[in-house]
Amino acid sequence: MKQILIISGKGGTGKTVVTAAFASLAENKILVDCDVDAANLHLILNPESQEVHEFRSGKTAFISKDQCCSCGLCQSLCRFEAIKKDTLSDKFLIDSVSCEGCGFCALACPSGAIEMKENLSGQWFVSNTRFGLFVHAKLGIAEENSGKLVATVKQKAKELAKKNNVDWIIVDGSPGIGCPVIASLSDVDCAIIVSEPTVSGIHDAKRVMEVADHFKVPVKMIINKFDLNEDMTKKIEMFSLESNIEVIGKIPFDKRIVESVSQGKTVIENGNQDLIKCFSEIWERVKKGFFAL
Amino acid sequence: MIVSIASGKGGTGKTTVATNLASVLGISCQLLDCDVEEPNAHLFLDPVINQENKVFTLVPKVDAEKCKLCGRCQEVCAYNAIAVFGKKHLVFSALCHGCGACQYFCPHKAISEEKKEIGIVQKGTKNHLEIITGKMKIGEAMAPPVIREVKKYIKKDFITIIDAPPGTSCPVIESVKGSDYSVLVTEPTPFGLNDLKLGVEVLRKLKIPFGVIINRFDLGNDKTIQYCENQDIDILMKIPFDREIARVYSKGSLIIDEIPSYRQKFLELWESIKIKARK
Numbered sequence: 004m005k006q007i008l009i010i011s012g013k014g015g016t017g018k019t020v021v022t023a024a025f026a027s028l029a030e031n032k033i034l035v036d037c038d039v040d041a042a043n044l045h046l047i048l049n050p051e052s053q054e055v056h057e058f059r060s061g062k063t064a065f066i067s068k069d070q071c072c073s074c075g076l077c078q079s080l081c082r083f084e085a086i087k088k089d090t091l092s093d094k095f096l097i098d099s100v101s102c103e104g105c106g107f108c109a110l111a112c113p114s115g116a117i118e119m120k121e122n123l124s125g126q127w128f129v130s131n132t133r134f135g136l137f138v139h140a141k142l143g144i145a146e147e148n149s150g151k152l153v154a155t156v157k158q159k160a161k162e163l164a165k166k167n168n169v170d171w172i173i174v175d176g177s178p179g180i181g182c183p184v185i186a187s188l189s190d191v192d193c194a195i196i197v198s199e200p201t202v203s204g205i206h207d208a209k210r211v212m213e214v215a216d217h218f219k220v221p222v223k224m225i226i227n228k229f230d231l232n233e234d235m236t237k238k239i240e241m242f243s244l245e246s247n248i249e250v251i252g253k254i255p256f257d258k259r260i261v262e263s264v265s266q267g268k269t270v271i272e273n274g275n276q277d278l279i280k281c282f283s284e285i286w287e288r289v290k291k292g293f294f295a296l
Numbered sequence: 297m298i299v300s301i302a303s304g305k306g307g308t309g310k311t312t313v314a315t316n317l318a319s320v321l322g323i324s325c326q327l328l329d330c331d332v333e334e335p336n337a338h339l340f341l342d343p344v345i346n347q348e349n350k351v352f353t354l355v356p357k358v359d360a361e362k363c364k365l366c367g368r369c370q371e372v373c374a375y376n377a378i379a380v381f382g383k384k385h386l387v388f389s390a391l392c393h394g395c396g397a398c399q400y401f402c403p404h405k406a407i408s409e410e411k412k413e414i415g416i417v418q419k420g421t422k423n424h425l426e427i428i429t430g431k432m433k434i435g436e437a438m439a440p441p442v443i444r445e446v447k448k449y450i451k452k453d454f455i456t457i458i459d460a461p462p463g464t465s466c467p468v469i470e471s472v473k474g475s476d477y478s479v480l481v482t483e484p485t486p487f488g489l490n491d492l493k494l495g496v497e498v499l500r501k502l503k504i505p506f507g508v509i510i511n512r513f514d515l516g517n518d519k520t521i522q523y524c525e526n527q528d529i530d531i532l533m534k535i536p537f538d539r540e541i542a543r544v545y546s547k548g549s550l551i552i553d554e555i556p557s558y559r560q561k562f563l564e565l566w567e568s569i570k571i572k573a574r575k
Contacts, residue, residue: 012334014306014462019487040463041304041491062374082395100469100502105395106374144497147466150437178306178462179333182437202548203311203336210334210434217435231539232546261515264485 004164005293006172008037008191010215012207014178016199017227020260020270021285022175023047026134027271028286032171034132035160036139037153037187039125044175047267050130050137058127058140058155060148062104062119064097070116071095077108077117100145124148127156129163136163150182157190180214193292194220195251199228200235208239212246222248223292225285229253249292252285298456299569300330300475302499304491306462308481309511309535312545314459315340316552320562323424326454330471331461332415332430332442339548343420343427351430351445352411353394353438358385362406369398369407390437415442419449426454439467447474464494472499477573478506479532484516489523496527507572509565512537530572533565 009018009025022044026034036044064085066077071094078086078095085101086108088094109117124147127140138160140152157174164172174191177183188194194215198208208224215222224243229236236253243250254260263273270278301314315337318327329337356369356378367380377392378385389412399407415432430446432439439461447470450456460471472478478499482492492508499506507530510520515537524531535541544554551558 013336015308015483040465041306041494043305043487043490046486046490080396080400100473103393103395104374105393105397106372107395107397107400110372110397110401142465144464144494145469145501149463149465179439179467180434181333181432181439181467184333185435185437199546201546202339203334204546206336206339207334213434231542235546258515261485264487265517267486 004169004172005192006174006190007289008174008176008187008194009197010176010184010187010194010211011178011197012180012211013199013204016197016204017254018197019043019047019175020264021195021197021225022173023269024271024282025173025286027269028283029171029173031169032135032173033160033164033167033169034134034137035156035172035174037156037174037183038177039140039142039149039152039156039183040177042139042141045139047264047269048132048134048137049267050128050132050139052128052130054129056127057123058125058152059121060124060151061122062106063099063102063122064104064106064108065118065120066095066097067116067118068092068094070114072114072116074113077112080107080111122146125152127152127159129159136167138163150186153183153186154189157187161190180211184211184214185218188215188218188220191220193223195223195225195289197225197227198239200226200232200239202235205235205239209242212248223289224248224250225252225254226250227254228256230255251288251292252281254281297573298450298458298475299573300458300460300472300478301481302460302468302472302478302495303462303481304464304495305482305488308483308488310481311336311340311459312551313479313481313509314457316550316558316562317565318425318457319550320552320559321455321566324454326426326428326449326451326456328446328449328456328458329427329429330443330446330458332432332439332446333461333467335429335431337459338420338427338429340550341422341425341427343422345418345420347419349417350413351415351417351442353392353414353441354396354409355389355392355394355412356387356398356407357410358387359406359408362404364404366403368401368403372397372401393438394441414438417442417445417449440470443467443470464498468498469502472504473502475504477569478504479509479569480506481509481511482520483512484510484518484520488516489520492520492523496529505573507532507569509533509535511535532568533561
């Protein structure tokens with residue numbers, strides 16, 4: 004069983020389009036969406052959920068007004084500026100958005116007025132799709148701990164993959180290089196970077212490449228919308244060559260790709276022969292890469 | 297006045313709007329790049345950097361001689377960042393949020409704190425515009441402390457434009473918190489609309505007034521416009537999909553410099569933001 008992750012550094016470069024195309028092309032696989040912040044893959048896969056789980060993570064402090072003696076110790080200890088004084092009542096209040104849930108205030112409060120309450124931070128799902136099983140999640144608005152939710156989703160996918168004896172776990176990643184991306188990278192056999200030929204696209208692709216390298220995950224490169232700026236495309240090809248990274252495909256800027264997304268279809272299902280050929284060749288190179296490993 | 301540019305989804309044009317708007321305003325204006333995982337604004341503005349400061353968080357340091365292995369630090373740590381295993385204490389600095397509880401509660405005064413570098417903040421200028429960029433170190437997980445450091449540069453009597461990261465979790469909240477107004481940049485595709493709705497929920501939860509800019513508005517469908525009308529959300533600007541704009545962006549230039557008609561459009565955008573923010 005091989006686990007591949009699609010990442011990009013920058014958002015909007017086409018991770019989900021590529022993941023969905025692989026969903027159409029790969030046999031015997033499980034699909035995972037690790038962009039728990041702003042998940043999109045479900046818009047194409049149209050999942051029917053079989054299991055829904057609550058994701059509880061982290062805690063938030065609450066101050067009981069009756070018990071608060073207004074000493075202000077909590078405010079002086081809190082490093083996240085999450086405690087404010089209510090000028091009317093002279094009591095202290097928690098700004099739940101700023102609270103990091105460390106519990107320092109609750110432990111230190113001399114009158115025992117602060118209680119830590121567990122957050123319901125989101126949900127995660129195991130679903131059926133026309134391409135097989137799909138594990139995905141939804142982080143609540145303004146909730147933290149996306150890395151932990153990513154780890155939960157990936158753990159479940161791995162269990163299901165073992166049970167069902169699948170060949171591929173295909174994971175749609177999140178943008179950036181922080182907590183959810185780092186959590187996505189664990190246990191991955193290969194990370195495929197979807198880049199775009201723009202100054203910012205190259206900058207971000209390089210940064211996420213460094214992250215993958217930091218965690219010792221092998222990398223391959225896809226250049227999306229390569230014909231928007233062919234000079235920039237050459238730059239991506241050059242630094243990939245220098246870093247010993249194989250460019251496994253170049254995807255043209257094509258309105259039919261946007262169309263297929265709007266219809267909730269993968270590029271392969273949309274049926275344009277040129278695009279099918281382009282994505283099929285990419286998938287063949289992914290497979291071939293694993294035989295070479 | 298603080299105006300943040302956010303989006304839910306990545307790649308919709310936040311940085312394009314933030315850099316062009318800040319540049320057209322120029323004097324007494326600062327641009328804060330709070331997308332510290334992947335800061336991009338400097339690529340379009342090419343500022344002269346005149347100050348660079350490292351960003352640190354505090355992580356615990358245990359004095360082995362004073363430590364009695366009592367395990368109190370482990371008890372009070374909410375993030376499993378410090379532990380006692382047999383006859384050794386261990387610090388997992390990547391998990392530490394720097395709250396300081398362990399050193400406060402250590403009964404033997406064995407814990408002090410040391411600095412750990414997690415990123416840098418660069419201050420620079422381009423013409424009359426001040427640009428502050430936060431950059432997280434590769435391999436670090438926590439963006440909010442770097443964002444908090446960037447936001448310390450906000451000048452009260454300046455117009456501050458904040459380029460926010462994508463998503464809906466901690467880094468976005470930290471970036472847009474305290475804004476007088478937010479602009480959500482979206483694109484009219486099902487992905488864009490899905491993420492716009494999440495962005496709207498974030499701003500409503502934080503009670504920040506906001507409007508929407510639709511980028512590449514002729515590329516998708518009209519469901520985004522319908523959604524904004526139904527939700528009574530102002531559409532501040534529509535930017536067409538135009539290969540010329542895409543080309544200018546791809547090579548890292550500003551639209552207002554290369555397609556001068558956009559200068560007026562961004563000035564008009566600012567006028568409408570000012571009016572809406574006062575309401």
